[in-house]
Amino acid sequence: MSNKNIGIKDVAVAAGVSVTTVSHVLNEVAYARISPETRGKVRSIAEQLGYGPNRLAQALRTQRTGMLGLVSEGIATTPHAGHIILGADEAAKARGYNLMIINTSGSASLESRQADVEALLERRVDGILYATMYHRNVELPANLGSVPSVLVDSVATGGNITAVIPDEEGGARAAVGALLAAGHTRVGFINNTDDVPATSQRLHAFRATLTEAGLDGDAAPVESEVSEVQGGYEAARRILAREDRPTGLFCYNDRMAMGAYRAAAELGLSIPADLSVVGFDDQELIAANLHPGLTTVALPHYEMGAWATEHLIDAVEGKTDLALMAPHPTILSCPLVRRDSIAAPRQ
Amino acid sequence: MSNKNIGIKDVAVAAGVSVTTVSHVLNEVAYARISPETRGKVRSIAEQLGYGPNRLAQALRTQRTGMLGLVSEGIATTPHAGHIILGADEAAKARGYNLMIINTSGSASLESRQADVEALLERRVDGILYATMYHRNVELPANLGSVPSVLVDSVATGGNITAVIPDEEGGARAAVGALLAAGHTRVGFINNTDDVPATSQRLHAFRATLTEAGLDGDAAPVESEVSEVQGGYEAARRILAREDRPTGLFCYNDRMAMGAYRAAAELGLSIPADLSVVGFDDQELIAANLHPGLTTVALPHYEMGAWATEHLIDAVEGKTDLALMAPHPTILSCPLVRRDSIAAPRQ
DNA sequence: GTTCTTGTTGCTCATCTGTCTCCCACGTCC
DNA sequence: GGACGTGGGAGACAGATGAGCAACAAGAAC
DSSP states (O other), X not given: OOOTTOOHHHHHHHHTSOHHHHHHHHHTOTTOOOOHHXXXXXXXXXXXXXXXXXXXXXXXXXXOOOEEEEEEEOTTTOSHHHHHHHHHHHHHHHTTOEEEEEEEOTTSOHHHHHHHHHHHHHTTOSEEEEEEEEEEEEOOXXXXXXXXEEEEEEEETTOOOOEEEEOHHHHHHHHHHHHHHTTOOOEEEEEEOSOSHHHHHXXXXXXXXXXXXXXXXXXXXXXEEOSSHHHHHHHHHHHHTSTTOOXXXXXXXXXXXXXXXXXXXXTTOOTTTTOEEEOSBOOHHHHTTSSSOOBEEBOOHHHHHHHHHHHHHHHHTTSOOHHXXXXXXXXXXXXXXXXXXXXXXXX | OOOTTOOHHHHHHHHXXXXXXHHHHHHTOTTOXXXXXXXXXXXXXXXXXXXOOOHHHHHHHHTOOOEEEXXXXXXXXXXXXXXXXXXXXXXXXXXXXXXXXXXXXXXXXXXXXXXXXHHHHHTTOSEEEEEEEEEEEEOOOGGGGGSOEEEEEEEETTOOOOEEEEOXXXXXXXXXXXXXXXXXXXXXXXXXXXXXXXXXXXXXXHHHHHHHTTSOGGGSOEEEEOSSHHHHHXXXXXXXXXXXXXXXXXXXXXXXXHHHHHHHHHTTOOTTTTOEEEOSBOOHHHXXXXXXXXXXXXXXXXXXXXXXXXXXXXXXXXXXXXXXXXXXXXXXXOOEEOOSSOOOOOO
């Protein structure tokens, strides 16, 4: 257990050497030539005294804090933020960095979000991660540019900043592909009504995947509603009321899929025997707990957090130039998570 | 937008005064005698230049960082951590503090958790919040004691540290009370099997509340299973198979309630017409999205985070002595959240 | 009416926080 | 008299803090 009132100076006195020497030894300074005996003595005394470096003083001197700022939207609103934080925290810890986290709101004014960044800047974080709650275009506070920064799960409007986002199209293709692979030929899509990248990209992938499989992608049924359980329910009721009722349903997210489950139950349709369902998001609380378990596409929140942190640290340490990556966002894949909601269609 | 290369010195030069004067003005030092004109000039020049204080240097000198460490378990595993973080972040921000967050695992070794605390200590946080994932007894790293600390959602084993926990009994009483108020006389409890405070306290409150209402609390049916959806399902099947089938069900948590919903559906029991259900936790993803919406008891995670932060800051600023509060944990109430899963029993 | 005292105002100097880092100073041995 | 081996001194990082110093005014003593 370390006593935080012990400084390098105390170690120096106790070891009978100069402060400089202690610093050299403890930091293993390359050019410092100090005898093994002295090194040993300094180290053992430092340990005895429970010396721990004062990172503040270090940071002041070296202009490096070893801290990364993370401004995250909706920390408590979705489980997504938690995964981003976790990915970032583990990546940061692995390289000796720590995280300063500030919660913000996507709907907060630009000034208030700028103030959040300002707080981080005053504390001299080495870099900033800016994470949004869902994949969209954000307007970034201007002061973000003053240190290396990476955007997580969004792209900046008109912005030239390194960003990492999920592969919406690939995920949607995997979802639809799983339905096709199970033998379904009548596949419907329950889509979101928001104007976000996911809405159009998943729709596009849905149609394209069907078409590439020799089906009529353009004619495949699509119903849109707000992306909540109730919306999913309503859209599913409509889509399942068609005379060419789909046997496979791709849902914009797990919540909508949950609504689809209810619609199916009300119609006496058993999942997956009568209807196969795929979701999106892999919100474990929902997907794993529905009955049967929902096969869905996972969003790589953990991975995005980790990727962003890795590259941010690389940039901070001069191993990378973020500007090179800024023009195009990095796309991380969305893997299919298989559970029990897909089966072959009835003959 | 502030340029972080501007220091107090630059302001001093531009204003034609000494560094000391700038510091005095900007910090509104009480005993400093400086003319209003000079004050005005300093302030306007500071603003013009976009001066922002270097909190590192400040902290080094004043021995106050304005940072609070938060070590939290399972940041991504439950939504609970997010609420604690949010409560802490908002309380901290309101008083000019920021949060350094470190994720840890409840199952991690004591040494590894001690290292987490050590990282915070090296950065000279003013205080530490230690949050667990669920209400239980934890063994705390010893170095936690070196700065003011507050434990969130747990009590320390044998520990003398200020803690804040949820009112398990009160919450359970509210849940059972709601069932009784609706007119139910045959009420069952689906309990957890883990040996945590909630298990025994909720059971106790369940029986006591029934007894106080003139029913036979000791004879009321209780079935225990692992506190997941499947466990809830199994326990509900058992409890609903009794000949004196309960018309009201209190479930240990929302996940178990979700299982009970399925059991009821399979038995052709409609909620709430044939069976009223109350959960615990208010996990919105589940409770609000089940059909009908689940009436449940909310755990005060946000409030605990905020309470802990408030009191921690008070202690840091010398306004409170945490030792006074250490002997007994503070208990925060668990309010009932009414949705649509309770109705009067059929005649 | 001049000088001295005392008080007030307005601001600055020196020092401190804990650590790093460039540069220099010894001695010793060829 | 260089080269080598060992180690130390003195800023610097950015700001905080309390003692201290001019300058001036009012009042007092002569």
